[in-house]
Structure formats: C-alpha cells, structure tokens
Amino acid sequence: MSENCIKCGYSNTSNQKFGLPLCDFCLYFAPDDKIRFDEYIKEKVNSADIETFRKNFHSRGLQQKKGMILKASRGRLMSRSPFGYKIEDGKLVPAENFREVENIFQEFLNTKISLNQLSQKYKFSVNGLKKILKNFTYLGKIKFNNQIHDGNHQPIISSTLFNHVQNKLEQLKIK
Numbered sequence: 001m002s003e004n005c006i007k008c009g010y011s012n013t014s015n016q017k018f019g020l021p022l023c024d025f026c027l028y029f030a031p032d033d034k035i036r037f038d039e040y041i042k043e044k045v046n047s048a049d050i051e052t053f054r055k056n057f058h059s060r061g062l063q064q065k066k067g068m069i070l071k072a073s074r075g076r077l078m079s080r081s082p083f084g085y086k087i088e089d090g091k092l093v094p095a096e097n098f099r100e101v102e103n104i105f106q107e108f109l110n111t112k113i114s115l116n117q118l119s120q121k122y123k124f125s126v127n128g129l130k131k132i133l134k135n136f137t138y139l140g141k142i143k144f145n146n147q148i149h150d151g152n153h154q155p156i157i158s159s160t161l162f163n164h165v166q167n168k169l170e171q172l173k174i175k
C-alpha cells in the first residue's frame with residue numbers, strides 16, 4: 001500500500017514511522033523520539049522544494065541505509081538471538097524451546113497471571129518479559145530503525161495471538 005508522505009506530500013511512499021507514511025527522504029531525517037517526531041511532522045515542507053536534495057540523497061544515504069536493513073533482515077546485525085530462536089549459519093531458526101514462547105503468550109492472554117508472576121515463572125525480568133511479548137521477531141518480522149520489515153525467518157507466533165496480546169498490553173496500560 002502506498003500513500004503520500006505526511007511531511008512533504010511526496011506520492012507513492014511505502015515507509016511508515018509511528019504509523020505515519022513518510023517518503024524515504026523525510027524518513028531518513030525523522031527523529032526516533034516520539035515527541036520530537038510529532039514536532040517534525042507538524043513542520044510541513046513542500047515536496048517540490050526538496051526535490052533537488054532528494055535526487056542526491058537517493059544515491060547516497062539511502063543506499064547505505066538499505067544495505068543496513070538488508071543485513072539486519074539476514075540476521076547479521078543480531079548479536080543475540082531472541083528467546084525461542086537460535087542462530088544457525090547466520091540465520092535465525094526456531095530453537096528447541098520455541099514452544100515456550102507460545103506458552104508465555106497464551107498464558108499472558110488467557111489467564112489472570114500478573115507480569116511479575118509470569119516473569120518469575122519463566123525466569124525473566126519483568127522488562128525482559130515485556131520485550132518478549134512485544135517482539136515482532138516472533139511474527140517473522142524484524143524491527144530496524146523503528147520500522148518493521150519482513151524477515152527471512154520462520155514465525156513462531158500467529159499474528160492473531162500476537163495482536164490479542166498487544167491489545168491486552170494496551171488495555172492494561174503496560175508499556
């Protein structure tokens with residue numbers, strides 16, 4: 001799906017950041033901090049005005065960035081594999097304990113167990129557990145530069161289960 005860039009109006013952009021469409025150019029300069037990002041988005045620019053920068057930009061920074069994204073998607077930038085995965089021949093593959101990930105997701109979703117109890121049960125810190133429950137890797141995706149990309153690895157959680165867990169996290173105001 002392609003939309004117009006929210007900052008400059010450039011058409012046919014398929015990038016998103018914080019759920020908003022951005023062209024390659026505006027995305028490159030977009031702050032990672034949400035508050036600064038919102039300010040950045042409010043300052044509109046005219047796509048035609050930055051056309052001259054865009055042309056040169058595409059041959060430089062973007063190439064570099066695309067290369068990094070590609071590397072990340074191959075698991076090369078992952079120094080440590082997420083719980084439930086292991087790295088084999090430079091690729092992310094489900095580890096022997098991969099079913100535990102689903103158990104954690106199911107238990108969080110379907111029982112009244114607190115994050116504290118759940119983290120103790122599986123021997124994680126509460127923060128470690130939250131990271132697991134929000135990790136897009138389990139959907140076969142990778143997060144890089146605050147963007148979600150399709151990865152080359154096998155998902156171990158269904159998107160339905162993952163989405164239900166995200167809803168519950170939101171309902172409980174867990175960040």
Ligand SMILES: [Zn+2]
Pocket residue numbers: 005006007008009010022023024025026027
């Ligand atoms: Zn733009």
